[in-house]
Amino acid sequence: xxxxxxxxxxxxxxxxxxxxxxxxxxxxxxxxxxxxxxxxxxxxxxxxxxxxxxxxxxxxxxxxxxxxxxxxxxxxxxxxxxxxxxxxxxxxxxxxxxxxxxxxxxxxxxxxxxxxxxxxxxxxxxxxxxxxxxxxxxxxxxxxxxxxxxxxxxxxxxxxxxxxxxxxxxxxxxxxxxxxxxxxxxxxxxxxxxxxxxxxxxxxxxxxxxxxxxxxxxxxxxxxxxxxxxxxxxxxxxxxxxxxxxxxxxxxxxxxxxxxxxxxxxxxxxxxxxxxxxxxxxxxxxxxxxxxxxxxxxxxxxxxxxxxxxxxxxxxxxxxxxxxxxxxxxxxxxxxxxxxxxxxxxxxxxxxxxxxxxxxxxx
Numbered sequence: 001x002x003x004x005x006x007x008x009x010x011x012x013x014x015x016x017x018x019x020x021x022x023x024x025x026x027x028x029x030x031x032x033x034x035x036x037x038x039x040x041x042x043x044x045x046x047x048x049x050x051x052x053x054x055x056x057x058x059x060x061x062x063x064x065x066x067x068x069x070x071x072x073x074x075x076x077x078x079x080x081x082x083x084x085x086x087x088x089x090x091x092x093x094x095x096x097x098x099x100x101x102x103x104x105x106x107x108x109x110x111x112x113x114x115x116x117x118x119x120x121x122x123x124x125x126x127x128x129x130x131x132x133x134x135x136x137x138x139x140x141x142x143x144x145x146x147x148x149x150x151x152x153x154x155x156x157x158x159x160x161x162x163x164x165x166x167x168x169x170x171x172x173x174x175x176x177x178x179x180x181x182x183x184x185x186x187x188x189x190x191x192x193x194x195x196x197x198x199x200x201x202x203x204x205x206x207x208x209x210x211x212x213x214x215x216x217x218x219x220x221x222x223x224x225x226x227x228x229x230x231x232x233x234x235x236x237x238x239x240x241x242x243x244x245x246x247x248x249x250x251x252x253x254x255x256x257x258x259x260x261x262x263x264x265x266x267x268x269x270x271x272x273x274x275x276x277x278x279x280x281x282x283x284x285x286x287x288x289x290x291x292x293x294x295x296x297x298x299x300x301x302x303x304x305x306x307x308x309x310x311x312x313x314x315x316x317x318x319x320x321x322x323x324x325x326x327x328x329x330x331x332x333x334x335x336x337x338x339x340x341x342x343x344x345x346x347x348x349x350x351x352x353x354x355x356x357x358x359x360x361x362x363x
Contacts, residue, residue, distance in 0.1 A: 020275045022258065022309055024333055029305035029317060030240050031058050033066065035330030037323035039127035042095030045212070045244075046072045047321035048300040049102035052242040052347065053111075053186070055304065059238060060185035070119020070127075071112045072105040074166050079104075081140060081158055083214050089144035092211045095133050099242045099300060099347035100193055100217035107188045119166045132165040192353070192363065195219045195345040196227035198287045203360045210297045210344065219345055220361050224283045226354075228340060231303065231316070234352030240304050241352070243318065244344040245334075247299040252338070254320065257327025259334040261341055275311055281340040289341060297344045307333060 033054040038047045046069045057065055076097055084093045105111075119127065136158060143154040200206045200221045208219045222230065234241055246252075252259040253272050262268055263277040270276060289295040305317040315333040324330040350363045 020310060021273060022275060022333070024307040024309060024315065024328075026317075027306040027308055027314070028235050030055065030235065030238055032240065032302065032304045032319055033058075033064060035319060035324050036069075036321060037127075038069075038321040039323075041073075041127045041129040042133075043069065043073050043097070043127075043129070044321050045097035045099060045300045046070070046076075046102055048302045048319075049099045049242045049347065051302045051319055051321070052099070052240060053102070053106070055240045055302070056186055056349065057184045059240075061183075063184075065184075066114040068112045068114045068117045068119065070166060071109075071117045072102045073119065074117075074162055074169060075105045075109045076101050077136065077162060078159070079108075080214055081136070081155070084140045085143050085148060085154070089141065091214060093137055093140060094212075095129055096212040096297075098212050098215075098217060098244060098297070099345075100191075101215055103188055103191055103347075104215060104217075117167070117169075121165070121167055129165070132161060135161045190350050191347055192350050192361075193217065193219050193345050193347045194222055194227060194230060194353075194357075196222050196224045196283065196286070197290065198283055199291075205361075208345070212297055222357065224281075224286060224340060226357060228336065230348075230353050230357055231339070231346060232306075233354045234348050235303070235306055237352060239349050239352030240302060242300065242347040243303050243339075244297050244300045244346070245339070246295045246297070246342040246344070248296065249338075249342065252332075252342075254322055254326050254332070257332045259318075259332055259338040259342075261335065261337040275309055275313065278313075278335055278337040279341075281337050286341055295342055295344070301332070303334075303346065 033051060036047060038044055050067050050069045050072065054065060054067055057063055080093060084091055139154060139158050139161065143151050148154060195208065202221055202223055204221050205218050206221060207213065207216050231241060250268055251262060251271060256272050258272050260271050261279045261281070262271045263279045267276040301321070302319040303316050304319050307315050307317050309315070313335065315335050316339055318332045318334050320327055320330055320332050350358065353363065
């Protein structure tokens with residue numbers, strides 16, 4: 001073999017060693033329902049948590065059901081309106097929400113199947129809440145400006161807008177809480193949200209002050225390593241998790257289905273296609289990014305498994321709600337570094353927590 005050929009072979013293997021395309025192999029995958037599309041709405045919180053509840057029903061009963069995402073959305077819009085008016089407009093109003101809002105909605109209003117309430121006037125139309133959200137907010141701003149006493153029909157007008165865009169409420173056919181518990185073996189009080197921040201005491205239960213937490217939901221605070229360990233433990237035991245995460249990073253690619261944190265800034269583009277070293281994430285760095293608004297609660301998804309690339313790097317398989325045309329057939333592979341830095345929180349069944357964590361949290 002001549003020197004030129006040896007040099008070419010050496011270069012070939014060198015390039016393949018340091019610039020490998022992603023090739024994912026499943027470590028753990030838990031059965032979930034099909035990927036759906038939230039389309040032109042800011043309702044990922046309902047799509048992710050509804051998918052999570054559907055996976056819980058599969059886990060507890062073996063049955064696959066298609067729950068209505070928009071039933072939760074419609075009901076939470078009413079709760080948001082009451083909150084906005086009672087706070088005299090001194091709060092955020094919009095399409096966003098958090099995982100616990102779906103749990104609250106199910107507890108308060110029950111749930112319905114997708115076949116009972118689609119949230120559309122025309123079944124063939126895509127979801128699009130852009131005009132509806134504007135009209136709803138206009139009513140609320142008018143209510144606050146004039147006071148409810150001078151605008152006594154504000155809620156009737158508000159609900160009329162919901163009816164116009166989403167259809168009338170499906171309350172005549174809800175699955176009430178009792179039926180939900182008995183038929184699907186789901187106890188809504190069994191779900192907890194865990195997180196990791198340094199501005200609150202470890203193992204404390206606190207209200208996280210983020211814009212979409214209009215309902216003042218509680219979060220359990222863990223050390224960062226224990227936060228990750230509990231996610232891994234839950235998946236290993238067959239529990240999925242609903243995740244609230246920042247996706248504003250250029251290294252979160254919905255189209256490519258990759259979410260990573262490069263060690264070097266200059267690798268930000270290449271790392272979406274090729275395996276590159278990732279940054280080590282500390283609690284202090286995570287906290288700084290959160291306090292600087294570089295980590296925000298802008299998208300919610302559903303963790304259903306784990307995978308590894310050909311170098312052994314581990315990723316979480318995350319079900320998105322941007323349709324199957326997005327990412328890897330609708331899924332995103334999120335690295336451990338990305339989740340450690342950018343995951344605001346996860347919602348899970350308390351039995352998916354490690355025993356020592358459950359004890360520390362008194363659950």
